[in-house]
């Protein structure tokens with residue numbers, strides 16, 4: 656699905672990430688951990704083609720990101736759903752419209768989509784909040800809306816950047832359950848988080864690999880969590 660070969664990334668100063676080779680295979684569940692500033696968000700951006708590696712090769716669904724044309728990028732946006740760390744919304748549009756935005760942008764219409772949207776809103780527990788505006792949502796509601804928006808195009812892969820960053824433990828658990836459910840449906844999941852308790856909670860339910868960014872490298876963490 657997503658392959659990195661000898662990948663490095665630098666924002667212009669020294670290398671932030673160096674010589675990373677890794678494969679996220681179909682149906683796998685990964686955590687990505689490491690201290691703030693280690694490069695988790697940067698790594699995820701490399702994984703969905705928002706950043707081009709400064710060295711090495713990133714292949715998405717078999718194709719080198721450097722060779723992707725506009726159509727390929729549009730297709731990839733559909734196949735990789737992203738829950739962004741800051742989960743921004745259009746504040747003047749109701750939550751349901753925000754969630755449906757990727758559908759609108761790609762020109763989908765019709766009753767079937769409306770039904771899918773309702774199902775998705777109820778899956779994340781936001782049916783009652785569908786008409787609310789984003790600034791009226793709690794942190795947990797925002798995160799669930801961001802997750803719904805990330806999966807509305809039925810992506811194969813879901814990348815979530817600190818999805819439980821600003822929410823309480825109970826809500827984190829609920830969000831984690833949704834991501835585990837997606838994985839059971841066959842989706843490839845990667846969650847960037849520095850919450851080791853969340854990782855422990857997941858590990859009892861799903862076979863998850865834990866990657867840690869340390870000294871510019873992405874390493875497989877041991878079982879000592």
Ligand SMILES: Nc1ncnc2c1ncn2[C@@H]1O[C@H](COP(=O)(O)OP(=O)(O)O)[C@@H](O)[C@H]1O
Nearest residue numbers: 666667671689690691692693694695696697698
């Ligand atoms: N657009 C950017 N330009 C320059 N430096 C950046 C940019 N984005 C992030 N950085 C720097 O790269 C480092 C890693 O950032 P990031 O990937 O956001 O880490 P994390 O998500 O693990 O906290 C930080 O030192 C950050 O300041």
Ligand SMILES: [Mg+2]
Nearest residue numbers: 695696740816
């Ligand atoms: Mg980050």
